């Protein structure tokens with residue numbers, strides 16, 4: 100019994116750019132991250148870190164409903180980067196930082212390379228534990244042009260611009276919708292990124308309702324997330340791990356402890372969880388931690404570190 | 412699957428000058444208080460509670476803006492997108508002496524609850540309110556059943572001149588209720604909740620917040636400071652769960668900005 104309890108408490112802490120996480124599960128950006136109350140509830144339910152919904156320069160309502168639609172093995176979303184005014188977002192972030200007992204990652208986007216830097220400067224005043232640059236949203240092409248993260252040079256310029264405006268550790272979030280993600284990873288590392296999140300949603304994809312012959316999402320297209328993209332995410336993380344030294348947050352389709360371990364073995368130091376909440380609700384964070392511990396116990400691992408990059 | 416399924420509108424009933432009921436060609440097992448996301452292609456997708464659960468589902472809608480106006484223009488035989496049922500938090504029948512307090516179209520989600528209450532041996536008081544007599548929903552349907560029915564109208568054209576809360580306040584002084592259930596405009600519900608908390612009567616209320624995903628993923632409908640999601644953890648909450656929260660004070664619009672009530 101006593102031994103069992105000790106095993107249960109096995110240390111699964113990890114670290115990202117010098118910041119310690121009590122466990123490797125992170126709430127991914129855009130899921131239950133609009134309000135402080137929601138973020139704190141996720142932290143209290145066991146996440147190792149929490150990421151805000153991407154904060155933008157101006158108030159946006161996002162797209163008209165439907166903004167999500169489930170597909171076999173995942174879902175499409177085109178929320179359209181909805182956010183309150185920057186002042187309201189910063190007020191919310193301050194409140195979140197005051198109440199959170201886990202690291203807070205502030206996700207941000209800008210409409211131009213320059214604006215990414217300006218956003219970083221303003222958000223840094225509130226002192227989140229990390230900035231995360233969302234250069235990879237696949238749903239806003241009509242309005243914002245191709246995501247910044249599809250070209251190594253632009254990705255590097257955004258990274259550099261942010262690094263020149265902040266002292267905080269910077270995570271750059273990459274899109275899988277490129278022919279060579281290694282190039283992008285290399286470019287953002289050289290430009291000063293402290294960590295990489297991979298991946299944002301895939302696609303975009305489309306669902307057409309055949310009774311009406313009309314695409315379901317009001318934006319017509321949306322990013323694919325969930326189990327459908329897990330193999331792509333694992334491959335991306337594996338390739339990035341082979342290319343750069345900075346830590347990786349592996350995101351995409353994680354629903355179980357086994358999924359998380361697969362991502363760690365591909366080279367992630369921590370894992371982001373989003374769509375998995377649709378299936379297992381917010382208890383997913385504590386349950387995945389428990390499942391990781393159980394696996395480590397039964398397979399004879401003593402530290403999380405032993406799993407990271409093991410597949411290489 | 413959380414994707415709209417097209418269902419046919421089997422019939423439409425006009426209930427009041429501003430309220431219509433839509434009978435859907437859809438039968439599911441749902442609980443009182445649960446809702447669905449209804450999609451009108453190329454228009455929008457919005458949440459609506461079920462006003463009848465046995466047999467074909469019904470929803471009862473008040474025309475308040477662009478989406479409901481479009482819904483009102485649909486005809487018998489038209490298709491509408493349906494996904495649901497949603498809401499883990501639903502009405503749970505308990506106790507012997509029960510009071511239901513409804514404001515306007517807030518009576519809609521309470522109808523399946525009333526059906527369930529009347530299946531048991533219980534004393535039921537229903538208070539309904541509206542701006543004027545013509546807007547009172549389902550007077551005849553309620554009057555014909557074993558219900559103690561009380562009404563309130565803002566203009567005094569039927570029953571007490573004033574609000575549902577005024578009637579409830581008087582009533583709780585005389586009758587000891589075991590449970591209060593309520594739905595209606597939020598400021599009305601706030602007063603109902605306050606009365607229930609003061610009198611220590613367990614109380615459940617059905618809330619509305621702006622919804623996008625409707626299934627607990629996007630975080631649009633969370634309540635401060637508990638973070639409970641109206642779409643997933645609600646839409647029905649106890650008065651205790653709502654005490655000291657944003658309930659009755661503010662909500663959030665589509666961008667996530669706060670709006671005072």
Ligand SMILES: Cc1cc2nc3c(=O)[nH]c(=O)nc-3n(C[C@H](O)[C@H](O)[C@H](O)COP(=O)(O)OP(=O)(O)OC[C@H]3O[C@@H](n4cnc5c(N)ncnc54)[C@H](O)[C@@H]3O)c2cc1C
Nearest residue numbers: 457458459460471472473476477478479619620621622646
């Ligand atoms: C769980 C739930 C159950 C509901 N059940 C019913 C019902 O049974 N009958 C009924 O008539 N109404 C119901 N509503 C309210 C209904 O969803 C709104 O009246 C409708 O969305 C208004 O749309 P509109 O374009 O006509 O009006 P608008 O002018 O767009 O809005 C009018 C009001 O509806 C609210 N609203 C608008 N869009 C949404 C949205 N996406 N999610 C939530 N609220 C919104 C607005 O905040 C505003 O207060 C319910 C709402 C919720 C959250």
Ligand SMILES: Cc1cc2nc3c(=O)[nH]c(=O)nc-3n(C[C@H](O)[C@H](O)[C@H](O)COP(=O)(O)O)c2cc1C
Nearest residue numbers: 127128129153176233298299324325351352373374
């Ligand atoms: C509804 C929804 C909204 C999202 N919003 C954002 C966002 O604002 N910023 C961002 O960087 N990623 C956003 N994402 C992408 C997720 O953070 C994540 O990278 C992706 O969904 C893959 O992980 P998953 O399969 O665990 O969901 C969103 C995803 C979903 C499903």
Ligand code: FES
Nearest residue numbers: 623625629630642
């Ligand atoms: S509407 Fe998305 S979480 Fe409730």
